[in-house]
Amino acid sequence: MQVESKSRSDLAGTVTAVVFILMACLALWDTTSMTDSDSYVFPRAIAAAMIVFCILLIAYNFIKRPADEAAGGTGSASTPRRVGLVAAMLGASLVMPWVGFLLSGFCAFGAIMLFAMYDPWTGRRRIVFPVAGLAIVLGFYTLFSKVLLVPLPVGVWFR
Amino acid sequence: MTGLDYLWQALTPLNVLLALAGVVAGTVIGSLPGLTATMAVAVLVPITFSMEPASALILMGAIYTGAIYGGAYAAILLNTPGTPSAIATTFDGYPMAKRGDGDLAITLACVSSVVGGLIGAAFLLGLAPPLAEVALAFGPVEYFWLAVFGLTLISALSEGNLLKGLIGACFGLLLACIGVAEISADIRFTFGSQVLLGGIETVSALIGLYCIPVMIDLVATPDRHLKVTQQPRGFRLKEALAISWLGKFNLIRSSVIGTLVGILPGAGGSIAGLVAYSEARRSSKRSAFFGKGEPEGVQATESANNATVGGGFIPTLVLGIPGTPPDAVILGALLIQGVRTGPSLFTENGAIVYTFIYGLILATVLMLPAGLVIGRYAYKSIITVPKAILVPTVAFMTMIGTYAIRNSISDVVIMIVLGVVGWFLNRFGFSPSPIVLGLILGRIAEQGFVQAWTIGAATEDLTGMFFGRPISLVIILFTLISLFYPLIRKHWATTGGTANAG
Numbered sequence: 001m002q003v004e005s006k007s008r009s010d011l012a013g014t015v016t017a018v019v020f021i022l023m024a025c026l027a028l029w030d031t032t033s034m035t036d037s038d039s040y041v042f043p044r045a046i047a048a049a050m051i052v053f054c055i056l057l058i059a060y061n062f063i064k065r066p067a068d069e070a071a072g073g074t075g076s077a078s079t080p081r082r083v084g085l086v087a088a089m090l091g092a093s094l095v096m097p098w099v100g101f102l103l104s105g106f107c108a109f110g111a112i113m114l115f116a117m118y119d120p121w122t123g124r125r126r127i128v129f130p131v132a133g134l135a136i137v138l139g140f141y142t143l144f145s146k147v148l149l150v151p152l153p154v155g156v157w158f159r
Numbered sequence: 160m161t162g163l164d165y166l167w168q169a170l171t172p173l174n175v176l177l178a179l180a181g182v183v184a185g186t187v188i189g190s191l192p193g194l195t196a197t198m199a200v201a202v203l204v205p206i207t208f209s210m211e212p213a214s215a216l217i218l219m220g221a222i223y224t225g226a227i228y229g230g231a232y233a234a235i236l237l238n239t240p241g242t243p244s245a246i247a248t249t250f251d252g253y254p255m256a257k258r259g260d261g262d263l264a265i266t267l268a269c270v271s272s273v274v275g276g277l278i279g280a281a282f283l284l285g286l287a288p289p290l291a292e293v294a295l296a297f298g299p300v301e302y303f304w305l306a307v308f309g310l311t312l313i314s315a316l317s318e319g320n321l322l323k324g325l326i327g328a329c330f331g332l333l334l335a336c337i338g339v340a341e342i343s344a345d346i347r348f349t350f351g352s353q354v355l356l357g358g359i360e361t362v363s364a365l366i367g368l369y370c371i372p373v374m375i376d377l378v379a380t381p382d383r384h385l386k387v388t389q390q391p392r393g394f395r396l397k398e399a400l401a402i403s404w405l406g407k408f409n410l411i412r413s414s415v416i417g418t419l420v421g422i423l424p425g426a427g428g429s430i431a432g433l434v435a436y437s438e439a440r441r442s443s444k445r446s447a448f449f450g451k452g453e454p455e456g457v458q459a460t461e462s463a464n465n466a467t468v469g470g471g472f473i474p475t476l477v478l479g480i481p482g483t484p485p486d487a488v489i490l491g492a493l494l495i496q497g498v499r500t501g502p503s504l505f506t507e508n509g510a511i512v513y514t515f516i517y518g519l520i521l522a523t524v525l526m527l528p529a530g531l532v533i534g535r536y537a538y539k540s541i542i543t544v545p546k547a548i549l550v551p552t553v554a555f556m557t558m559i560g561t562y563a564i565r566n567s568i569s570d571v572v573i574m575i576v577l578g579v580v581g582w583f584l585n586r587f588g589f590s591p592s593p594i595v596l597g598l599i600l601g602r603i604a605e606q607g608f609v610q611a612w613t614i615g616a617a618t619e620d621l622t623g624m625f626f627g628r629p630i631s632l633v634i635i636l637f638t639l640i641s642l643f644y645p646l647i648r649k650h651w652a653t654t655g656g657t658a659n660a661g
Contacts, residue, residue, distance in 0.1 A: 013323065014589040020326055027333055030348055038613070039345035042605040043336045043442045049331035057322040076378035086371075086579055089554055092544050093571040101562070108558070109551040116550035118381035129547055140559055148194075148202050150563040 010061045017054040017061075024050040084115040100155025102141050109133045169217065177210075177218040178522035179391075181531050182617070185225025190537060192239045192366050192553075194364030196226035196428075197484040202493045212496050215510045217518030223485045224276050224468045224522055227428055228530055231268040236261055236385070236541045237553060239370035243362060244286020244428025244464035245437040246514065246595060249369055250450065251456030256385050258452055261542070262392060265534035266399040267454055268461040268528060271410060274403065276464030276523035278414035279421065280467025284516045287473045287505065294422050294474040294482070298622055303607030304634040305423070306600040309430055311641040312437040313593045324593040332604070336357050341602065342609050353593025354569040363561040363574040364598055368591040370557050372580020373401035378550050379643070385542055394531050402454050406461045409439050409455050409482055410462050417463030424480050428464035429599055437641055469519065476500050476512060568615060 024047040031040040031047070045061055050124040092108035099107075119125065168174075179205075188199040199222050207215035217248040230242030233253035248268065255264040282290060297305075337348045338358025349355040371600045377384055404409060413435035420431035439459035449456050471482030479500040481487035493500060498511060505512055541549065561574045581591045615624030625631065 010588065013589075016587045016589065018332065019621060023331075024333070027336075027348060034343075034345050034347065036340075036343040037344055038609045039340045039347060041606060041612070043347060044334060046329050046332045046336070046601075050326060050333070053322055053325045053329060057326065060322060060415070071412065075209040077376070079379070081378045082231040082375045085375060085404055085550070085554070089558065089575050090572065091577065093558065095582065096568050098572075102561070105555055105558070110525055112378070112551035112554050113547050116378045119545065119547070125547075129545075132548055133551060136548075137555060144559055144563055148198075148563065150557075150559075151566055152489065152562065153568065 010037045014058050017057045021051050021054045022053070024048075057149055081115045085112055088112050088115065096153050097156070100157070101152040102137070103155065105137045105141065106134070109137050165513035166517045167614075168213070168510070168514045169521055174214055174217050174514075174518055175451075175521065175525075177214055178221045178518055179525050179529065180524050181218045181221025182225035182526050184534070185227075186229035186232075186526070186530060186533050187220075187230025189242050190236070190533075192233050192370060192557055194226075194560055194563065195362060195484075196223050196230070197222070197246070197488060198563070199226040199486045200485045204488060207492055208495065211494065212498050212508075213514040213518065215492065215496060216489070216511070216515035219489045220468070220472070220515065220519040220526075221491070225526060225529070226257045226485075226521065227464050227468060228269065228272040228276075228461070229524055229533075231272070231457075232265065232534060232537045235264045235268065235457075238373045239553075239557070240365050242428070243365060243599065245433055245460070246599075247432040247460035248366065248427050248457060248464075248594075250436065250455045250460075250592065251451070253284075253449070255383050255450030255457065257455070259385070259472060260356030260452065261385055262535070262538050263395045263398055265538055266395050266531060267402060267457050269534055270396075271404045271458045271461035272465040273527050275414040275417055275465035275522060276468055276526065278411065278462075279418045279452055279466035280516060280620035281469070282418045282466075282520070283469040283472050283476075284513075286644075287477050289475050290419075290422055290470075292644065293419065294424055294478060294480060296630055297423050298628070299607040299610035300447050300628060301545035301562070301595075301630050301634065302423075302603055302608075303611055303625075304631050304638065305430070306604035306607060306632050308638045308641065309433050309437075310596060311638050312433055313596060319346060321587055322591050327589045327591075327593035328597040331594040331599075332379050332601040333597075334594070335598050335601025336362070336605070338631070341606055351462035354572070357538050357565065357567065357569070359573060359577075359598065360561075360564055360567075360570050361571045361599055362564050364577055365595060366561055367574035368581040368595055369554065371575060372582040372585055372591070374550055374554060374557075375582050377546065381546075383542075383576055384549060391447035394535060396531065399456070403458065406455050406458050409443070409458055412442075413439060413459040413463040414466040415467025418470035420463070421467030422473050424474055424482055428467045428480045428483065430603075431463040431467045431470075433563040434459035434509065434598065441641060445638045449531065472519075476504055496607060503588065572606070 025049040031044050034040040087106050088111035092104040096104045110133060113129060133145055141152065145152045184203065185199050188194045188268050189196060195491060200219055203222055204219065204458050207218055210218070226242060227244050229250065229334065230245035233239045234248035235256050238249050238253040240246045240249055252264045255261060260304065310328060313328045337355050339356065340347055346356065356369055416435045416438060417431040420434060436456055439455055440446050443449065443455050445453055445455060457505040467483055471486045473658050474480040474482045475486040479490065480489050490500065557574065558571050561571045564570060585591060611624050615621035
């Protein structure tokens with residue numbers, strides 16, 4: 001097993017290093033619009049260092065072809081659920097200015113609950129879980145908006 | 160009045176009640192990702208306006224110390240630092256929780272926090288005026304070298320893949336440059352976007368990089384979040400005390416580091432925790448186990464970050480310069496109350512200062528029972544709550560907590576995007592810790608570097624500016640030791656082994 005893994009090249013690491021090089025080049029290009037040396041000295045130095053480290057990593061991967069420790073297949077893990085979680089969080093954040101924090105929070109909570117549910121939906125769970133979700137969202141909303149006085153968005157549709 | 164009188168004054172029923180309430184409130188607020196110790200103190204400051212100055216200080220100190228400890232819960236149980244001070248607690252706390260020792264990690268964090276808090280308070284009580292001079296001796300170049308010293312931790316955090324760690328740190332340093340430059344006020348790397356104008360908020364980035372990847376993986380499988388043992392094991396206090404006794408030198412050293420870093424204005428608990436962790440790892444016989452659930456790692460960070468509470472009060476009270484961000488809020492509250500801080504505070508207003516210091520010690524001691532009970536409850540909740548409730552609750556907490564930092568939806572979006580980026584990078588072998596390290600230390604390093612460069616250029620002595628100051632040289636020496644110690648140790652082990660074999 002170990003021999004197998006050792007022979008695998010770190011393709012993901014190499015591709016990521018190329019992406020980082022492009023990112024550093026973009027950063028270097030952006031610094032050309034800065035006039036004050038105080039603004040560009042530090043980011044230029046970091047971007048240059050990043051390019052050097054990335055080139056070293058790519059070269060190292062070509063020469064050594066080490067095992068990629070972190071990367072791996074998703075196995076039995078569910079990609080749609082992963083995407084669903086991120087989409088629910090991002091979606092709720094993006095519609096927040098229109099529908100407000102409370103409603104977007106309820107929707108995100110409900111959607112993520114569905115994605116995270118692996119047990120069968122028994123009659124009890126159908127009632128208890130949504131009620132618990134409602135209480136949690138309302139509880140945190142009240143704590144932040146009423147006790148900690150955080151101005152959570154109300155939403156333009158409800159003004 | 161003698162020290163004993165001040166102690167009795169601190170022990171009035173009202174002050175004891177305030178200390179307990181402050182510790183509990185601070186611990187709960189600190190445990191929520193996104194709510195920092197600064198916010199905990201700021202939110203509860205108005206309550207103190209009608210109080211006696213000493214009682215007000217005790218309440219604020221208790222909230223502060225409780226919040227710093229509370230950050231450990233989310234760090235250990237959710238891999239999300241509740242406060243930036245708890246970043247390094249995630250390194251070993253979360254692996255401990257994953258293998259079923261979350262209860263032990265929380266109790267250990269509590270004991271370590273109490274020890275760190277007491278040592279910090281003892282320094283404040285006995286050595287405040289002379290130690291305050293240290294704060295004044297630190298110029299921009301010393302801050303720059305301190306940040307560089309913190310960055311050497313990358314070599315420890317990127318075990319087996321230093322290049323990836325360095326690339327991650329550069330990525331974090333570049334992220335720290337986004338927005339308006341602190342010195343020249345130039346707009347950098349926003350590419351015309353209004354969203355990026357305010358820069359990447361550190362706490363939201365922490366939440367995104369640490370917590371979102373955990374949730375993405377959590378939702379993908381039916382497995383339990385943490386390993387659960389069947390038999391109830393209580394607080395595991397005996398075990399934690401035994402570990403603490405064995406690691407007493409680590410605890411003391413980390414607490415002293417925390418106190419000294421706390422004295423430096425603007426450095427804060429996150430840097431204290433990182434420096435203490437780095438030192439604990441370097442000097443430990445079990446350094447190979449750091450990052451894999453080593454209790455010594457939790458001890459080091461939790462004692463150091465709580466020691467910054469006492470340390471931070473030293474320049475705040477003696478010089479009127481806040482050592483940490485929560486100290487700045489407390490300083491403001493004191494000025495509103497008419498208490499003028501400065502060297503004369505200890506002589507002219509000794510009753511207030513010494514009553515407060517004893518109150519802080521009292522609050523730290525009360526943190527042990529309060530922290531153990533709240534910690535036990537937090538642990539039980541995390542392991543018993545069904546995944547279908549836990550994941551959306553944590554997701555909602557990260558969103559509301561991130562929003563609350565700057566009342567910004569953009570921060571929430573940035574947090575989620577950074578989380579997804581962090582998840583991918585983690586899969587490709589780029590650990591989030593060097594990125595976070597770069598993000599936190601980037602601003603300090605840049606500010607120190609540019610200021611030192613400007614002064615050095617103006618005085619036509621750049622070399623002397625960067626390499627000619629005694630404190631700088633000491634930090635450079637520590638940096639070099641930290642960088643090359645693993646190699647030196649390996650060399651010693653090899654030569655020693657050869658000698659023994661011979």
